[in-house]
Every structure is written in structure tokens, then in C-alpha cells.
Amino acid sequence: MARGFFLKLALTNLRRNRKLTFPYFIASTIMVGVYFMVMMILYSRSIGNLDYGKTIQQMFGMGHVIMTILIGTFMVYINSFLIKGRKKEFGLYGILGLEKRHVGRVIFWENLILSSASLLLGILAGSVFSKLVFLLLLFAFRVVAAGTTFLLPWQAFAFTGAIFAGIFILTTVINLLHISLANPVDLLRGKQKGEKKVRFVIPQTFIGLTILAWAYYIALRVDNPLAAMNQFFLAVVLVIAATYILFRSGSVFLLKILRNNKRLYYKPNNFVAISSMFHRMKQNAAGLASICILSTMVLVTVACSASLFIGQENILADMFSYDVEIIMNQEITQEQLADLNELIASLEKKHRVLVEDRHSYTFGKTFKMLKNGEFTTPDIRQYQTIINYLVDITIIPLTDYNRYSPNKETLSDNEILVLSSKESGIPDVFNVGENQYRTKARIDDSIFSRGKEVYGGSPYIVVRDEDAMAQMLSDFNEDSPLRETTAFNLQGNNERGLKFAQELRQGISAIGNVQKISDIFTYRIDGYGIYGGLVFLGGFFTILFLSATILIIYFKQVSEGYDDQERFAILQKVGMVDQEVKRTITKQILIVFFLPLAVAFLHILAASPMIMKMLQVFNLFNTPLTATCIAATCLIFALVYVVVFRLTARTYYGIVKW
Amino acid sequence: MELLQVQNIKKVYTARLGGKQFTALNSVSFQVARGEYVAIMGPSGSGKTTLLNIIASLDKHTAGEVILEGRSLKTIKDRELSAFRRENLGFVFQDFNLLDTFSIRDNILLPLVLSNTKVPEMEERLKPVAESLGLTALLDKFPYEVSGGEKQRTAVARAIITRPKLILADEPTGMLDSKAAANLLRIFAEIHLGGQTLLLVTHSSMAASHASRVLFIKDGELFSQLYRGADTQKQFFDRIVSNLSVLSNGGVDIG
Ligand SMILES: Nc1ncnc2c1ncn2[C@@H]1O[C@H](COP(=O)(O)OP(=O)(O)OP(=O)(O)O)[C@@H](O)[C@H]1O
Ligand SMILES: [Mg+2]
Numbered sequence: 001m002a003r004g005f006f007l008k009l010a011l012t013n014l015r016r017n018r019k020l021t022f023p024y025f026i027a028s029t030i031m032v033g034v035y036f037m038v039m040m041i042l043y044s045r046s047i048g049n050l051d052y053g054k055t056i057q058q059m060f061g062m063g064h065v066i067m068t069i070l071i072g073t074f075m076v077y078i079n080s081f082l083i084k085g086r087k088k089e090f091g092l093y094g095i096l097g098l099e100k101r102h103v104g105r106v107i108f109w110e111n112l113i114l115s116s117a118s119l120l121l122g123i124l125a126g127s128v129f130s131k132l133v134f135l136l137l138l139f140a141f142r143v144v145a146a147g148t149t150f151l152l153p154w155q156a157f158a159f160t161g162a163i164f165a166g167i168f169i170l171t172t173v174i175n176l177l178h179i180s181l182a183n184p185v186d187l188l189r190g191k192q193k194g195e196k197k198v199r200f201v202i203p204q205t206f207i208g209l210t211i212l213a214w215a216y217y218i219a220l221r222v223d224n225p226l227a228a229m230n231q232f233f234l235a236v237v238l239v240i241a242a243t244y245i246l247f248r249s250g251s252v253f254l255l256k257i258l259r260n261n262k263r264l265y266y267k268p269n270n271f272v273a274i275s276s277m278f279h280r281m282k283q284n285a286a287g288l289a290s291i292c293i294l295s296t297m298v299l300v301t302v303a304c305s306a307s308l309f310i311g312q313e314n315i316l317a318d319m320f321s322y323d324v325e326i327i328m329n330q331e332i333t334q335e336q337l338a339d340l341n342e343l344i345a346s347l348e349k350k351h352r353v354l355v356e357d358r359h360s361y362t363f364g365k366t367f368k369m370l371k372n373g374e375f376t377t378p379d380i381r382q383y384q385t386i387i388n389y390l391v392d393i394t395i396i397p398l399t400d401y402n403r404y405s406p407n408k409e410t411l412s413d414n415e416i417l418v419l420s421s422k423e424s425g426i427p428d429v430f431n432v433g434e435n436q437y438r439t440k441a442r443i444d445d446s447i448f449s450r451g452k453e454v455y456g457g458s459p460y461i462v463v464r465d466e467d468a469m470a471q472m473l474s475d476f477n478e479d480s481p482l483r484e485t486t487a488f489n490l491q492g493n494n495e496r497g498l499k500f501a502q503e504l505r506q507g508i509s510a511i512g513n514v515q516k517i518s519d520i521f522t523y524r525i526d527g528y529g530i531y532g533g534l535v536f537l538g539g540f541f542t543i544l545f546l547s548a549t550i551l552i553i554y555f556k557q558v559s560e561g562y563d564d565q566e567r568f569a570i571l572q573k574v575g576m577v578d579q580e581v582k583r584t585i586t587k588q589i590l591i592v593f594f595l596p597l598a599v600a601f602l603h604i605l606a607a608s609p610m611i612m613k614m615l616q617v618f619n620l621f622n623t624p625l626t627a628t629c630i631a632a633t634c635l636i637f638a639l640v641y642v643v644v645f646r647l648t649a650r651t652y653y654g655i656v657k658w
Numbered sequence: 659m660e661l662l663q664v665q666n667i668k669k670v671y672t673a674r675l676g677g678k679q680f681t682a683l684n685s686v687s688f689q690v691a692r693g694e695y696v697a698i699m700g701p702s703g704s705g706k707t708t709l710l711n712i713i714a715s716l717d718k719h720t721a722g723e724v725i726l727e728g729r730s731l732k733t734i735k736d737r738e739l740s741a742f743r744r745e746n747l748g749f750v751f752q753d754f755n756l757l758d759t760f761s762i763r764d765n766i767l768l769p770l771v772l773s774n775t776k777v778p779e780m781e782e783r784l785k786p787v788a789e790s791l792g793l794t795a796l797l798d799k800f801p802y803e804v805s806g807g808e809k810q811r812t813a814v815a816r817a818i819i820t821r822p823k824l825i826l827a828d829e830p831t832g833m834l835d836s837k838a839a840a841n842l843l844r845i846f847a848e849i850h851l852g853g854q855t856l857l858l859v860t861h862s863s864m865a866a867s868h869a870s871r872v873l874f875i876k877d878g879e880l881f882s883q884l885y886r887g888a889d890t891q892k893q894f895f896d897r898i899v900s901n902l903s904v905l906s907n908g909g910v911d912i913g
Binding site: 268 | 741744755756767769780
């Protein structure tokens with residue numbers, strides 16, 4: 001038989017099966033496009049040359065491995081939909097006298113046409129959108145794109161081509177195996193044979209529940225950010241496993257119980273609903289579990305990126321109580337201080353900013369663990385829990401405190417004041433080293449501890465004088481010397497603040513005895529790079545997960561539709577009232593499609609404490625913000641899900657023809 | 659009074675596009691008495707399925723009356739049709755029409771469940787039906803796990819479990835081999851002996867020879883009918899065959 005014949009047959013098949021092949025084509029085009037753009041970002045020199053381009057390239061370097069695996073798995077998965085629905089057709093070919101190798105050739109051609117078309121279109125779309133991505137990146141980094149040229153790197157084309165050629169070969173081999181392993185009769189029966197018996201339902205359900213409980217326990221119990229980071233991956237794996245097991249056996253288990261209750265089961269509505277659900281869950285468990293997992297991933301990704309992006313200012317505010325902080329040696333002379341003040345004043349004028357809340361003081365610093373009112377030296381071996389108890393204590397003298405405070409305090413030996421905007425955990429009476437200290441008063445509002453944020457404020461301890469400071473430091477086993485600092489806020493935009501800070505940094509090198517300057521403006525720019533990059537990566541993952549979710553929902557709807565069409569007709573013939581049939585089927589479809597969403601929300605709910613802890617690693621302590629982001633993401637996702645469901649349901653009803 | 663009266667039935671199909679009309683049935687009239695076993699034969703395309711669907715209220719006729727136990731089908735409202743069908747008629751389809759989501763047991767019980775029958779009563783009714791059709795051992799299997807003949811027996815069980823006034827069967831032996839077909843015909847004969855009224859559409863003279871009367875349809879019209887009377891089955895079979903050859907002398911392939 002001529003090659004032209006197989007090609008023509010392949011083309012006809014693609015057109016005839018367009019209800020399935022077209023979405024497959026769209027899906028693989030999206031996958032190619034996304035992959036191409038990821039590769040583009042990874043290898044583009046234009047992006048690498050941007051201020052924070054290297055940072056984002058590193059992030060994508062890590063992300064793209066996971067992405068490649070995901071894309072591969074997903075393509076194989078939706079390919080299985082395509083092939084499963086057509087087993088009957090292949091069987092028919094066999095009976096009509098086409099040899100298996102001929103059928104194989106048809107399948108090869110079909111896959112080749114589909115794959116190469118989507119590869120071409122995907123790369124084309126990817127190239128077009130790459131420019132857009134580049135512009136978005138410039139925006140995310142707040143970079144003014146003067147004279148930046150943008151070129152597509154050859155690696156993007158090469159790697160995308162290679163990966164998808166690999167996927168093409170893989171799917172073709174899988175399809176050919178399907179054909180060659182089956183005899184025509186099996187193929188003809190294909191669909192019915194798909195009905196699997198689920199074995200060991202009770203133990204499986206039990207195991208599934210145990211794993212889920214374990215995962216939820218990890219997520220709910222986690223009490224510090226580092227542990228959250230460490231255990232997140234484990235929790236994710238457990239949740240995925242539990243979801244798959246429970247969707248498969250848990251649902252069967254539940255329905256079996258319902259079915260064994262004869263009084264309940266043999267009621268007209270329940271009868272049809274329960275047994276169809278039984279059938280559906282057996283067939284769809286894997287698909288539904290996948291929808292559930294993917295949805296959860298979308299939710300986590302979007303919620304995290306959004307929290308970080310929106311929470312940038314919170315993070316900065318937490319890290320920098322004051323916009324600029326200058327640290328000096330205690331030996332600094334009056335002349336040097338005068339020089340510094342002059343420098344600040346001149347820069348203030350030059351960059352048209354206003355220095356506010358300026359305060360200067362002598363201080364000593366120590367990092368200690370404070371657990372149950374006792375101070376200990378941090379032990380690196382306990383790194384997971386350290387972060388919960390670590391306190392960053394600043395000790396200042398009474399004179400400096402009184403200078404900025406409206407009510408003047410007095411302190412005797414071993415008496416202290418605790419300045420902290422939140423509960424510090426420092427007890428009323430405590431022993432350090434040789435000495436016993438008494439807290440005379442706790443002051444929750446002072447210029448020292450006020451800062452911008454209330455979430456992570458560290459405590460200040462005020463002691464009588466510099467001798468007492470030295471005493472306390474030595475009690476704490478701290479050998480770093482006393483230092484001087486001056487801190488202030490700047491009124492003015494970030495650009496001017498940044499220039500101010502840069503020139504201040506240059507200026508102080510000439511003064512001497514000034515150790516360092518930390519400022520919010522420089523870090524803010526760094527943040528754009530890091531968080532902008534994270535949001536970007538999150539965006540790509542979201543596109544990937546979301547299109548996968550939508551596609552699986554679509555394929556499910558179509559295959560359900562073909563099944564129900566027949567069932568619907570039979571039920572009517574046997575004497576079920578039309579409206580009744582419609583109602584029960586609609587209800588089942590709703591349950592089947594919204595179950596994954598409901599479970600995804602449950603997962604998110606359990607994961608949110610963990611997510612909040614994890615974001616603390618990035619210094620985001622604003623839990624209300626994170627909670628809001630999670631809730632908003634869920635809400636928006638639910639809306640998208642409903643829209644997707646409605647659109648695909650239309651296809652479903654079109655097939656069932658009501 | 660007759661159980662079923664078919665009076666001057668006419669069925670006109672209108673093509674969806676172009677409005678071309680086709681008359682599938684034209685003034686067909688006959689009556690079926692309680693306890694009768696009537697076979698309907700005729701060439702392919704002669705309108706047998708159409709006729710059966712109309713009697714089954716699955717399809718609407720263009721003119722004429724179908725009266726079951728003195729009640730005209732036309733007077734039944736659309737939303738009552740399903741319940742009417744469930745309570746009065748039993749069907750056996752050529753392609754079984756079993757639901758693959760139900761076990762054999764549940765497939766048989768389906769019409770009873772739909773009419774809200776109590777569980778003990780359902781079980782009571784199921785037992786003899788399953789036994790007489792040899793399905794007792796298969797009750798917990800699913801349709802895709804049993805043979806064609808077993809599926810068709812399940813369909814029969816589903817049709818008779820409601821104790822319908824009339825059983826309608828459209829080529830129920832069409833998908834069975836000769837042994838399974840003979841088995842099914844024996845079952846029909848037994849049901850008939852039990853007092854059940856049966857209406858059977860068939861292409862097989864063998865199947866028709868079990869009936870007490872055979873109606874011949876050609877080109878949508880009632881062509882002739884044969885009563886079995888006191889004939890043995892063999893004699894009746896011969897008469898049917900010779901009558902069919904008369905029918906096909908009209909130049910129609912009897913399929
Ligand atoms: N829905 C329809 N629309 C238009 N014409 C129809 C429709 N259904 C049946 N017909 C036509 O009506 C005629 C009778 O069809 P019917 O199915 O009753 O034949 P039949 O006697 O059952 O044939 P067979 O023995 O092959 O099953 C046929 O010519 C058929 O083409
Ligand atoms: Mg027919």
C-alpha cells in the first residue's frame with residue numbers, strides 16, 4: 001500500500017476525531033510554547049545582562065527540571081486519553097484487514113502530524129510571546145529598557161525541539177505497544193475491558209487515610225520556617241500519594257457502603273446515582289486525583305508568589321526598622337561625627353530628601369536563645385528550632401533612652417527596661433552569668449523599637465550606664481565591643497533614596513571610624529529581582545498547571561459524554577422520566593467535577609500554616625496578608641474552575657444531546 | 659375485550675433537511691387478545707420496528723389510535739409516559755440495552771426500583787424470575803462479564819419482572835447463535851404458557867412458528883396473517899415459510 005494512503009487515512013482520522021485531537025493539539029502547543037519561553041529565559045543573553053537577570057536564570061534553572069518532568073508526564077497522560085478512546089476503531093481496522101504494522105503506520109503519521117504542527121506553532125507563539133515576556137521582566141525588575149536589544153537564543157529552539165522530539169518518540173512507542181499487544185477482539189472491546197476491579201479497598205482506604213493524616217499532621221504541627229522548608233517536599237509527596245489512593249479506593253469504599261444499604265440504595269434516585277458514581281469513580285479516579293493535585297499546585301504557587309510580591313514592603317519593613325542605619329566604632333571623634341552630619345545634610349539637600357526620626361545611641365548586641373525565660377547560647381545542631389527562640393538583643397544605656405523619651409526613667413544596679421513592640425519573652429527576673437536582673441518596666445512604644453512593622457521587632461534592653469552595658473555583655477558571654485549608631489528615615493522616593501544611600505556609602509569611606517551603612521533602598525531593588533523572578537517562575541508554573549487542569553477536565557467531559565449518551569437512552573426506554581435522568585446525571589457530573597476542587601481546598605487549608613511558616617524564611621511575617629492571598633487565590637481559582645466547567649460542559653451536553 | 663387495539667396507524671417520517679416525507683406505516687390495524695403470542699414478520703424496512711416503537715410509546719404515530727386496555731396512548735401526557743411504560747409494558751431489545759454500570763441483579767430490578775417497590779418485595783419477585791431464566795448464579799456479575807445469551811435473558815427478566823400487561827420484543831434473537839436463540843424462544847413459550855401476552859418482531863420463521871399468530875407486514879401495510887390453530891409447530895413453520903415466499907414474490911428481499 002502506498003505511503004500516500006496512510007498519510008491520507010491519518011489526516012482523515014485527525015479531522016474525524018477533532019473533538020479529541022484538537023484539544024490535544026492546543027495542549028501540546030501550549031506546552032511547547034511555555035517550554036520554549038522557559039528555555040528562552042534560561043539562555044537569553046539579553047536577560048542575563050539585566051541587573052537581576054542572572055538571579056532569575058538561576059531560579060529557572062532549578063524550575064525547568066521539574067517543568068520538563070511535568071510536561072513529559074502530562075503529554076503521556078493526555079496521549080493515553082487519545083488512544084484509549086480509539087481502541088474500538090483500531091480493532092475495526094484489524095477486522096477490515098489492515099495489518100498491525102499498517103495501523104502502526106497510520107498512528108505514526110497521526111502523531112507525527114500532530115506533534116510537528118504543535119511544535120511549529122508552539123515555537124512560533126513562544127517566539128512572539130518571548131518579546132512580551134522580556135518586557136514584563138523589565139517591568140518586574142523596574143528596569144528602564146533604554147537600548148536593550150532582544151535576541152532569541154538558539155538553545156531555546158534546539159532544546160525545545162529535542163525535548164518534544166523525545167516526547168513524540170515516547171508517545172509513538174506507547175501507542176504502538178498498545179496496538180501490538182492487543183488482538184482485534186480485545187481492541188473492539190477496549191472500553192469495557194477498561195473496567196477495573198479495585199482490589200483491597202479497605203486496606204487501601206485505610207492506608208490512604210493514614211498517609212493523608214500524616215501529611216496533614218506534618219503541615220499543621222510544623223512550628224518553624226526551616227522545618228517547614230525541609231518537610232514541605234515530604235508533605236507534598238505524601239499528599240499526592242494519599243490523594244491518588246483515596247480517590248481510587250476511598251470513593252469505592254464509600255460507595256460500597258452506600259450500595260450495601262439496600263433501603264437506601266434501592267430508591268429511584270440513589271439507585272442510578274450510586275451505581276453510576278461507582279462506575280465513574282472507578283474509571284476516573286486517576287484523572288480526578290490529577291485534577292485535584294494540579295489544582296492544589298496552582299493554588300499554592302499563585303498564593304505564595306502573590307504573597308511574596310505583595311508582601312515585599314512588609315518584608316523590607318521588617319528587615320529595616322529605619323531606612324538608613326549607620327554603624328560606627330565607639331572611638332569615633334566629635335570631628336568625625338561633625339563630618340558625617342555635614343555629609344548627611346549636604347546629601348539631603350542635593351537629593352531633595354528629608355531626614356526624619358533620626359536618633360543616635362551607643363549599643364551592644366547579642367544573639368541568644370530565649371526559651372521559657374532562660375537565655376542560652378544558640379546551638380547550631382538545633383538549627384531547625386533555633387529560629388523560634390532566637391532573640392536579637394540590643395543593649396542601650398539609660399542616657400540614650402532618656403534623650404528620646406518624654407518621661408525620664410531612673411535605674412539602679414541590675415535593673416533594666418525592656419523596649420519591645422510585642423511580647424519579648426524576657427522575664428521579670430532572670431539570671432545571666434553571675435548576675436540577677438530585674439525588669440523594672442516594659443515599654444511597648446519607643447523610637448528604638450518602633451520601626452515600621454510590628455511583626456518581627458527585636459527587643460531593646462536599657463541598662464543604667466555604659467559600665468552596666470559592658471557588664472551585661474560579658475554576662476551574656478558576648479565579646480563584641482560597644483558601638484555607636486545613628487538611624488533615620490528618608491522622605492522621598494526610592495530613586496532619590498537610592499542615590500542618597502550610594503553617595504553616603506562613598507562619602508563615609510573618607511571619614512573613618514564608620515563601619516557600615518545598611519539601607520532599605522538598595523535592598524528594595526534587590527527584592528525586585530528576587531521576588532519579581534519568583535513571581536515570574538510562579539506565573540509559568542501556573543500557566544502549565546492551569547492548562548493541564550483545563551485539558552484534563554475537557555477530556556473527561558468528552559469521554560463521559562459518550563458513555564452517558566447511551567446510558568441516558570437506555571434509562572428512558574426502561575421507564576425513567578426524562579427530567580429525572582437529566583437531574584441525576586447533572587448532579588453526578590457536578591459531584592465528580594467539583595470533588596477535586598473541594599479536596600484541593602481542603603489540602604490548601606491544611607497546608608496554609610506550613611505555607612505561612614515557609615514564607616517566613618523570606619522574612620514575610622505578615623500572616624494576615626498571606627491568609628488573604630490564599631483566600632483570594634482560592635476564590636479566583638474557583639471562579640476559573642466554574643467557567644472552565646461550564647464551557648466544557650457545553651461540549652458534554654452537545655454529545656449527550658438533551 | 660382485546661388487550662391491545664391498533665387502529666389505522668399511520669406513520670410519516672419527515673426528513674430533517676428538505677422536509678422530504680416518507681410513509682413508514684399506512685393504515686395498519688390489528689388486535690391482540692389477552693394471553694396471545696403474536697409474531698410480526700416482514701422484509702427489512704417494512705416498518706416492523708416503527709410499529710413496535712409506536713405501540714411501546716417510544717415513538718409517536720401520525721394518525722390512528724393505539725389502545726391498551728381501553729386506554730388510548732394519545733390521552734397519556736408526556737410526563738406520565740415513562741411511568742405508563744414502566745407499569746404496563748416490558749421490552750426486550752435486539753441489542754439488550756443493559757446498563758454496564760449495574761450488576762445483572764440491579765439491571766433486572768431497575769424498573770421495580772423506578773416504581774418505588776419495597777426491598778423485600780423486590781427480592782421476592784426476583785427469585786423465581788432469576789431461577790426460571792437460569793440467572794441465579796450470575797446475579798452479581800456485570801453485563802460485560804456475561805455472554806450474549808445471558809445478557810438477553812437478563813433483558814427478558816427485566817421485562818417480565820414488572821408483570822407487564824404486554825411484552826414487546828424486537829428481534830430478540832438477532833444477536834444470538836442458534837442454540838441461545840432456541841433457548842430464548844423456549845423461554846418465551848414458557849412465559850406465554852403462563853398467561854403472558856407477547857408481541858415479537860422477528861425475521862426467523864423458526865421463531866415465528868412458536869407464536870399463536872403471525873402478522874406479515876410489507877411496505878408499511880399489513881399484508882396477511884396466519885393463525886396457528888391446531889397445527890403442530892412443524893406444520894405452522896411450513897405454512898409460514900410458504901407464506902413468506904408469497905410475500906417475497908412481490909420482488910422484495912425478506913432480509
Ligand atoms: N427516524 C426515521 N426517519 C426517517 N425514516 C425512518 C426513520 N426510522 C425508520 N425510517 C424508515 O422507515 C422504514 C421502516 O423502518 P423500520 O425500522 O421500521 O424497518 P424494519 O421493518 O424494522 O426493518 P428491519 O427488519 O431491517 O429492522 C425504513 O424504510 C426506514 O428507512
Ligand atoms: Mg427493525
